[in-house]
Amino acid sequence: MAARAAIILAAGQGTRMRSPTPKVLHKVGGRAMLDRAIDAAEEAGCERIVAVVGAHSPQVGQHVVARRGEGSIAVQDPPLGTGHAVRAAEEGLKGFDGEVVVTYADVPLLGAGTLAPLFEARAKGADLAVLGFHAADPSAYGRLLLNEAGGLERIVEAKEATPAELKVDACNSGVLAAPAGLLFDLLGEVTNANAKGEYYLTDVVGLARARGLKVAAVFVGEAEVMGVNSQAELSDAEAIFQSEMRRRLMDAGVTMLAPQTVHLNWDTEIAGGVTVEPNVVFAAGVVVESGATIRAFSHLEGCIVRSGAIIGPYARLRPGADIGRDAHIGNFVEVKKVKVGAGAKANHLSYLGDGTVGAGANIGAGTIFCNYDGFDKHDTHVGAGAFIGSNSALVAPVTVGAGAMTGSGSVITRDVAPDALALERSPQTEKPGWAARFRQMKLAKRRSTP
Numbered sequence: 001m002a003a004r005a006a007i008i009l010a011a012g013q014g015t016r017m018r019s020p021t022p023k024v025l026h027k028v029g030g031r032a033m034l035d036r037a038i039d040a041a042e043e044a045g046c047e048r049i050v051a052v053v054g055a056h057s058p059q060v061g062q063h064v065v066a067r068r069g070e071g072s073i074a075v076q077d078p079p080l081g082t083g084h085a086v087r088a089a090e091e092g093l094k095g096f097d098g099e100v101v102v103t104y105a106d107v108p109l110l111g112a113g114t115l116a117p118l119f120e121a122r123a124k125g126a127d128l129a130v131l132g133f134h135a136a137d138p139s140a141y142g143r144l145l146l147n148e149a150g151g152l153e154r155i156v157e158a159k160e161a162t163p164a165e166l167k168v169d170a171c172n173s174g175v176l177a178a179p180a181g182l183l184f185d186l187l188g189e190v191t192n193a194n195a196k197g198e199y200y201l202t203d204v205v206g207l208a209r210a211r212g213l214k215v216a217a218v219f220v221g222e223a224e225v226m227g228v229n230s231q232a233e234l235s236d237a238e239a240i241f242q243s244e245m246r247r248r249l250m251d252a253g254v255t256m257l258a259p260q261t262v263h264l265n266w267d268t269e270i271a272g273g274v275t276v277e278p279n280v281v282f283a284a285g286v287v288v289e290s291g292a293t294i295r296a297f298s299h300l301e302g303c304i305v306r307s308g309a310i311i312g313p314y315a316r317l318r319p320g321a322d323i324g325r326d327a328h329i330g331n332f333v334e335v336k337k338v339k340v341g342a343g344a345k346a347n348h349l350s351y352l353g354d355g356t357v358g359a360g361a362n363i364g365a366g367t368i369f370c371n372y373d374g375f376d377k378h379d380t381h382v383g384a385g386a387f388i389g390s391n392s393a394l395v396a397p398v399t400v401g402a403g404a405m406t407g408s409g410s411v412i413t414r415d416v417a418p419d420a421l422a423l424e425r426s427p428q429t430e431k432p433g434w435a436a437r438f439r440q441m442k443l444a445k446r447r448s449t450p
Helices: 033-043 058-068 082-088 112-123 180-187 203-210 231-251 434-448
Strands: 004-010 046-054 073-076 099-104 128-134 143-146 152-156 170-179 215-219 328-331 334-340 345-348 351-357 368-370 380-382 393-395 398-400
Touching: 004 033, 004 082, 033 046, 033 058, 033 099, 033 112, 046 058, 046 082, 058 073, 073 082, 082 180, 099 112, 099 180, 112 128, 112 170, 112 215, 128 180, 128 203, 152 203, 152 215, 170 180, 180 203, 203 215, 393 398
Parallel strands: 004 046, 004 099, 046 073, 128 215, 328 345, 334 351, 351 368, 351 380, 368 393, 380 398
Antiparallel strands: 099 170, 128 170, 143 152, 143 170
16 A cells, blocks of 8 residues: 555634634534544554644644644645645655645544545546535535546536536535645646636646546545534534434444433443433543443543443543442432442432442442542542441541441541441430420511511
8 A cells, every 4th residue: 555644624714613712623523623634544544644724723733733743734824725725735745755635624524434435546546536425405516527437527616617517416525635746746737817816726637637647536425525614514513423423332232212312422432232311421531331321311421331330310420430340320429530349339419539439338328528628639438348328428538448337427537447337426415395485486476576
């Protein structure tokens, strides 16, 4: 396989997004569109990647450099069209003699599989390969005009197309592949003699055909190459991503009772045999093993749920939560950075933050791990088989030994020995007849008030 490189165009201003966040850093499936474009290029085997960014959004360039290192960006300033943008990357690919694919940072559903037909066409002898799609509404797209043999003759922009050309539904995605030397050589001949006064990347097709070169058009589904230019289009892309992700998981054996209500992240890992009830959110970094159940209205992030565990309903697992095999985390329980042992239970209204809960331990309703002193976080450790009474506050750092118990309502500030009972309560006092006298006093006062 010839060496591959990618040029990712990311210099658009994204004014239609109406957001202080640069367009390409908006997320689909919890991942920035720019990162999704880089992912696709890496997975397609591109060893060198140059993102073309604009001077107006330095954070875009910083984002790329943080991921790919120095030399991974080129600045297009001023913006003079897509052809001009690709030429801006020429210096970054100096000395590279393999094939180059041009993609876009605002096309979030394009993956390595989308690019594969381009490389296949190149392997079959095409000098230049262009990625197209058949549009349901082709109105604003450039049209791919094919010859009788099925080769691509030229691309015409919608604003410059004739009425007959506008009837063509074969549209240009803007994505193409060619040998690096040929691509930059053709771009050197592109002019800006057009309605916009810009240098169009699409003009390389006509220039290649004028040299007698073979130009191929290959087609993928419209959704794979949909661009995002507004918040509404971002929402459309998110909906497609979510639908496809749910389908993949269900095909792998995940049961979703109301899949349209389940929100997934790009890196969500759910094994076959898991049941997911309605209205569950999987944020970044979640792994769920086979046999677990995620009940309704739960929110999971940065956690692992082991086989047989039951989460929720209305549970929140935060980063660092590790829920053991057959453990139960119930309604209105929040877990953060706690390893919960096999078979342990925290079924009601509790906060477990920083520490461990041993296998088989029981955490009573209203239990709080008091992990923060206003400056630092401290750990709480509950031993295997321990029983924490309802409405207990465990003030970290503290350890409750294996098999120990705490009485309900206790504030535990010192370590509890294994198998001991720890109580911390004020003595209960009782005043006979006080309640009756109180009621009589209140009623008498009410009657005497005008």
